Amino acid sequence: MLHILFFLSLLFYASNGAVQDFCVADLTAPEGPAGYSCKKPAKVTVDDFVFSLGTVGNTSNIIKAAVTPAFATQFPGVNGLGISMARLDLAPDGVVPMHTHPGATEVLIVAQGTICTGFISSANSVYLATLKQGDIMVYPRGLLHFQINSGKTPALAFVSFSSANPGLQILDFALFANNLPSALVEKTTFLDDAQVKKLKAVLGGSG
Amino acid sequence: MLHILFFLSLLFYASNGAVQDFCVADLTAPEGPAGYSCKKPAKVTVDDFVFSLGTVGNTSNIIKAAVTPAFATQFPGVNGLGISMARLDLAPDGVVPMHTHPGATEVLIVAQGTICTGFISSANSVYLATLKQGDIMVYPRGLLHFQINSGKTPALAFVSFSSANPGLQILDFALFANNLPSALVEKTTFLDDAQVKKLKAVLGGSG
Amino acid sequence: MLHILFFLSLLFYASNGAVQDFCVADLTAPEGPAGYSCKKPAKVTVDDFVFSLGTVGNTSNIIKAAVTPAFATQFPGVNGLGISMARLDLAPDGVVPMHTHPGATEVLIVAQGTICTGFISSANSVYLATLKQGDIMVYPRGLLHFQINSGKTPALAFVSFSSANPGLQILDFALFANNLPSALVEKTTFLDDAQVKKLKAVLGGSG
Amino acid sequence: MLHILFFLSLLFYASNGAVQDFCVADLTAPEGPAGYSCKKPAKVTVDDFVFSLGTVGNTSNIIKAAVTPAFATQFPGVNGLGISMARLDLAPDGVVPMHTHPGATEVLIVAQGTICTGFISSANSVYLATLKQGDIMVYPRGLLHFQINSGKTPALAFVSFSSANPGLQILDFALFANNLPSALVEKTTFLDDAQVKKLKAVLGGSG
Amino acid sequence: MLHILFFLSLLFYASNGAVQDFCVADLTAPEGPAGYSCKKPAKVTVDDFVFSLGTVGNTSNIIKAAVTPAFATQFPGVNGLGISMARLDLAPDGVVPMHTHPGATEVLIVAQGTICTGFISSANSVYLATLKQGDIMVYPRGLLHFQINSGKTPALAFVSFSSANPGLQILDFALFANNLPSALVEKTTFLDDAQVKKLKAVLGGSG
Amino acid sequence: MLHILFFLSLLFYASNGAVQDFCVADLTAPEGPAGYSCKKPAKVTVDDFVFSLGTVGNTSNIIKAAVTPAFATQFPGVNGLGISMARLDLAPDGVVPMHTHPGATEVLIVAQGTICTGFISSANSVYLATLKQGDIMVYPRGLLHFQINSGKTPALAFVSFSSANPGLQILDFALFANNLPSALVEKTTFLDDAQVKKLKAVLGGSG
Missing domain, CATH: 2.60.120.10 (Jelly Rolls)
Incomplete structure (x- = not known):
C-alpha cells in the first residue's frame, strides 16, 4: 500500500504541474488579448x-x-x-x-x-x-x-x-444606429440622404 | 458611365488581390500541416x-x-x-x-x-x-x-x-482493436490479461 | 586551412537543415490554408x-x-x-x-x-x-x-x-455589384427598393 | 563623446519599446489563456x-x-x-x-x-x-x-x-483514481465490473 | 416603436456579448504572454x-x-x-x-x-x-x-x-554595450581583443 | 458478431474522417508556409x-x-x-x-x-x-x-x-562567410576594415 501512495504522490506531482487544461473566465479579473483571466482551478465546477x-x-x-x-x-x-x-x-x-x-x-x-x-x-x-x-x-x-x-x-x-x-457587427447598426454623421454614411456608402435619415430615425441613430 | 467602369476595374483590381477568404479542400492535391490544398476559386460553388x-x-x-x-x-x-x-x-x-x-x-x-x-x-x-x-x-x-x-x-x-x-481516438479501439500486443496493453494499463483478451476478441484486436 | 573547411562543412550541414526562413510564393503550385507553396530557395532572388x-x-x-x-x-x-x-x-x-x-x-x-x-x-x-x-x-x-x-x-x-x-470586402460591391437579388438585399438591410435598384444600376449589379 | 551618448539614448529609446522578449511567469498574478502573467523585467534574473x-x-x-x-x-x-x-x-x-x-x-x-x-x-x-x-x-x-x-x-x-x-492525462488515473462512478466507467469502456473495482481499489478511486 | 425598442434591446444583447474587437493596452495592469491587459471598453477613445x-x-x-x-x-x-x-x-x-x-x-x-x-x-x-x-x-x-x-x-x-x-536587438549593443565579458565576446565571435575593447569603449560596455 | 462489425464499420467511418494526427514530411512534394506536404498515411511507418x-x-x-x-x-x-x-x-x-x-x-x-x-x-x-x-x-x-x-x-x-x-543564423557566417561587401559590414557593425578582412579570409567570404 505504501507503494501505491508513492505512485499517487509522485505521479500527481507531475500531473499537478499541468493543472490547467482550460481557463474558465473570471469576469472580475483583468482581460488580455487572448481572453479573460482564469478562475482558480479549485473554484471551477461543472456548471x-x-x-x-x-x-x-x-x-x-x-x-x-x-x-x-x-x-x-x-x-x-x-x-x-x-x-x-x-x-x-x-x-x-x-x-x-x-x-x-x-x-x-x-x-x-x-x-x-x-x-x-x-x-x-x-x-x-x-x-x-x-x-x-x-x-x-x-x-x-x-x-x-x-x-x-x-x-x-x-x-x-x-x-x-x-x-x-x-x-458581431450588424450592418444596419453600424451605419444607422450610432452617431456616425449622415454625411459620412452617405459619402462612404453612396446611399441617398433621405434613405440614411429614414433608417437613422428608425434605428435611433443621430448625426 | 466611363467613370463607373473605372471604378469597377480599379477597385476590383484591389479586390482580386485577395481572392481567397477560404480554402475549399481539394482532396486530390497535396495535403500540408495546415490542411488540404485549396480548390481553384473559379471551381468553388455554394455546395x-x-x-x-x-x-x-x-x-x-x-x-x-x-x-x-x-x-x-x-x-x-x-x-x-x-x-x-x-x-x-x-x-x-x-x-x-x-x-x-x-x-x-x-x-x-x-x-x-x-x-x-x-x-x-x-x-x-x-x-x-x-x-x-x-x-x-x-x-x-x-x-x-x-x-x-x-x-x-x-x-x-x-x-x-x-x-x-x-x-477522434476511441479508447477501446486504441487498446483493443489493433495489433498492440496484449502484454503491452496490460503493462501500461494494469488491466488483467483475461480482460484484455476478452475485449481484443470482441473488438477484433490481435497480438 | 583544413580545419576551416571542416568548420564550414560541419556547421553548414546544420544550417542547411533550416534553409527556409521564408516561403516566397510560387503562384503556379498548389495553395493551402496557410498561403501559397514556396519557390525553391535556389530560385529566390532579392526581387x-x-x-x-x-x-x-x-x-x-x-x-x-x-x-x-x-x-x-x-x-x-x-x-x-x-x-x-x-x-x-x-x-x-x-x-x-x-x-x-x-x-x-x-x-x-x-x-x-x-x-x-x-x-x-x-x-x-x-x-x-x-x-x-x-x-x-x-x-x-x-x-x-x-x-x-x-x-x-x-x-x-x-x-x-x-x-x-x-x-477586402467593399460594402457597396457586396450589396450592389453582384447577383444578390434585390429582394434579399432589401430584406437584410432595410434599404428601400428604389435605393437598392438605383445603386445596382450604378454599380452593375443584377438580380 | 556627446555623440555617443546621443547614440545610446536615442537607440535605447527604440530598444526600450520592446523590453519583453519573454514573459517569465509570475505565479502570484492572474493567469490567462496564453499563460501566467509576466514578472516585471527588472526582477527577472538568469535563475x-x-x-x-x-x-x-x-x-x-x-x-x-x-x-x-x-x-x-x-x-x-x-x-x-x-x-x-x-x-x-x-x-x-x-x-x-x-x-x-x-x-x-x-x-x-x-x-x-x-x-x-x-x-x-x-x-x-x-x-x-x-x-x-x-x-x-x-x-x-x-x-x-x-x-x-x-x-x-x-x-x-x-x-x-x-x-x-x-x-498530462494518465489513463488509469482518469478511469480509476477519482470519483467517476464505476457504472459509468464500465458503460463507456466495456471493462468488467470486477476489473474496474479492482483497479479503483488499488488506485484509490471511489464511486 | 415598441418593436423597434425590442429590436435594439434584443440584438444589442447579442452584440454586447462581443464588446471586445480590440484590447487597448492598460500599461498599469498585468502583462501576459499575449500582450498587455485591456483597458475597460468604456474608457477607450479614438486617441x-x-x-x-x-x-x-x-x-x-x-x-x-x-x-x-x-x-x-x-x-x-x-x-x-x-x-x-x-x-x-x-x-x-x-x-x-x-x-x-x-x-x-x-x-x-x-x-x-x-x-x-x-x-x-x-x-x-x-x-x-x-x-x-x-x-x-x-x-x-x-x-x-x-x-x-x-x-x-x-x-x-x-x-x-x-x-x-x-x-529590437542591435548587434553592436548586444556585443559591446553591456557587461558581457570581452573574453566571451571574443571566444564566440572570433573578433580580436583590441577590436572588442575598442568598441566596448565607444559604446559604453564593461567586462 | 454482426453487431460488432456494425460497431467497427460505423465508428471507423467517423475515425477515418480524421486520419491525420500528423503530417510526416514528403520532401518531394510542394512546401508551404506551414511546412512540407504530408506523406500519404498509408506510407507512414514508425521509422x-x-x-x-x-x-x-x-x-x-x-x-x-x-x-x-x-x-x-x-x-x-x-x-x-x-x-x-x-x-x-x-x-x-x-x-x-x-x-x-x-x-x-x-x-x-x-x-x-x-x-x-x-x-x-x-x-x-x-x-x-x-x-x-x-x-x-x-x-x-x-x-x-x-x-x-x-x-x-x-x-x-x-x-x-x-x-x-x-x-540557424550564425553571426560570423552572416557577416564574414558570404558575399556581403566589407564596406557594408564595416558601416553597419563599426568593425575595423582589417578585422573584417581578416575574418572574411578565414571564413571564406568575398567582397
Missing part, C-alpha cells in the same frame, strides 16, 4: 462548462428574430478554447440582418424550419442556399452574411464560432 | 459550403450509437477555417464510448433527448452533467470524455470542434 | 522581397481614389509572413468607401494630405479621426472603416496589414 | 531561465518510474514560449503508463538504457519502437502513448513538449 | 487608436539616424492585434546598424530619399537592394538586416511589423 | 517518427564543436508539429559561436560535461550561466546566444526547439 440555449428567443420585434449568445462572457467555460455558440430564433418572415463576425468563422445547423441564407466573398461572389432541418453551412471569417426564415413555421438554428469571442 | 447532417445515423450496433462527421474530408468548405461539426445519434441505452479529440475542443448541443456526459481533466477532476434539450457543454481539447443516452427515447446531439480536422 | 508602391494610382474614377495592393499575390516575398501593404491615392474629395478586411488588422500612415477616417466597433461605437501627414491609425481586424480625403490637395497613405492576404 | 533536471527521480513505487516536470509552473522562464521539458526515470521493469498530453506534441530522447515505447493514432495504427541511447521519438499531440524500460539497467530519458503547459 | 509619427527624429548622433517606435507600449491601440510601426530617419550617410527583430517580420517603405538595405538568410544568402521613394522591402522574421542612407539628402522610411511588440 | 542523435559529432574543426540537427528535413515526423531537436558536441574548449534561431525558442539540457552559456535580450541585458549535467536553460525566440565547453572533458547537450524548422 462553468454547461450552459442552456434551450429557451426560445423573443421574436416579437421588428426583425422577428432573436440571437442568444453563448460566448465567453455568458459561457465562461469556453474562454481561451477557440469556440463558442449561439441560438437563432426566426419567426415566420424573420431575418437576422446582414452582418459579420470580425474574428470568427461560423457554422450553422438548422434544427427546425427552413432558412434562406448566404454570404458574399471578397471576390464579390454570392453563395446562396436554402437550408432544411439537419443542413449545415459554413460562413468564412469576417464576410457579410444573413439568415432569413423562408418557411411558414418558426425556424431554429444553432451556430458555432471558431472563437470564444467572435464579435 | 462546397453546405452539407447535410440530416440523416439519422444507424444505431443498430453494439454501442447503439452513430457518429456522422462533417470534417474537412467530408465537408470541404471548412478546410483551413478552424471549425467543423458532427452528428451524434444515440438509441436508448446508447453510448459514445470514452474518447478524445487530439486536436480540438468540442462543444455539444442536445437537440433531442437526455444525455449523461462528462470529461476528466489533467488534474483528474471529473466534470459530470446530465443535459436536456437545448443544453450545451464544452469539452476542453484533448481530454477523455463520453456521452450516454440516459433517457428512454432516442437522443440527438450536434457537436462542433475548434478544428477542421479534430481527430 | 522577390522588393516591390514598388511608387506609382500614383489612377484616381480618375467615380470615387476619385485608387488602391494598389502589395499582397502575397503581387508581392510574393510576404507569403506566409503575416504582413502585407497597399497604397491609397485619394484625389480631393476622393473616398475609399466603407469596407472590411475579413482577415487582418490594418494600420494606415498618411504620407501626404489630410484624411478623415473612422471605424465602427462590434459594440457599435464610432471612432473618428482626421489624420495629417505622419499620423497613423489602427483599424482592428474585420471592422467596417473608410477613408476620405478631407483636404484640398491629393492625399497619399500607405497601409499595412497583419496578414499576407488580408482580403 | 528564471535555468532549472535542474539533474536529480534522479524516486522510482520506489508501483510503476518503478518517476516523472519530473519543468513546465511553466516549475520553470517560469518558459512561460509563453511554447516549449517545456520533463525528466523520466525508469527502474528496470519500470513503466510510464498509457497517457496523453492534451495540449502538446512530445519528443523524447534516451539518455541511458533501453526504452520500449509507442503511440496509437486516430486511425488506430500502432507505432512501436525500442529506443537506445541517443534515439529520439516524436509523439504527435494528444495521442495515447507509453514508455517501458525494456532493459536490465535504469533508463533515463528527457522529453520536450511543444507547449509551456502540456498537460 | 488610443491614433498616434503621430510625424516628427522628424533627431539624427545628430554617431549613426546619423533615429528610430521612433509605435509599438504597443507607445501606441496602445495595437496591443494584441499583431501589427505595429516605426519611423526611420536617416541623415546623409546615416545608418541603422545590423540588427534583428526577434519576434516579427518587417516591411519597409521609403517615403523620401534612397536607402541601401539588405538581409542575410539562415542559408547565408545575402539579399541586397537600393530602394527609392515608394519602394518596399520585406525582411523575414528574426534575420539580420540593416538600412543605410545611400543618397545625398535625408531619407525617411516607415516600417511595419507583424507583431505589436517586435523587439 | 518516420524515430531518429538517432546517438552518434558523436566530429569536433575536429576550428570551433571544436558539432551540431547535428533533427529538424523536419532530417526527421520528417516532426513536420507541422511545432517541435524539433539537435545534438551539440563540444570538445574541451569547443564553442558554438554567437547565433540566433529566427523562428524558435530553444531549451538545452546538458547530458555530459560543463557548458558556459548565455543570451542577450532586446533590452540588452545579459543572462549568463554555467550549466552542469542535468541543468536546462531556455533561450527565448530570436535572441543571440552561445555555448562554450568550460570544462576539461567533452561536453554533450541536447537542444529542443519550439518549431519543426527553427532556422
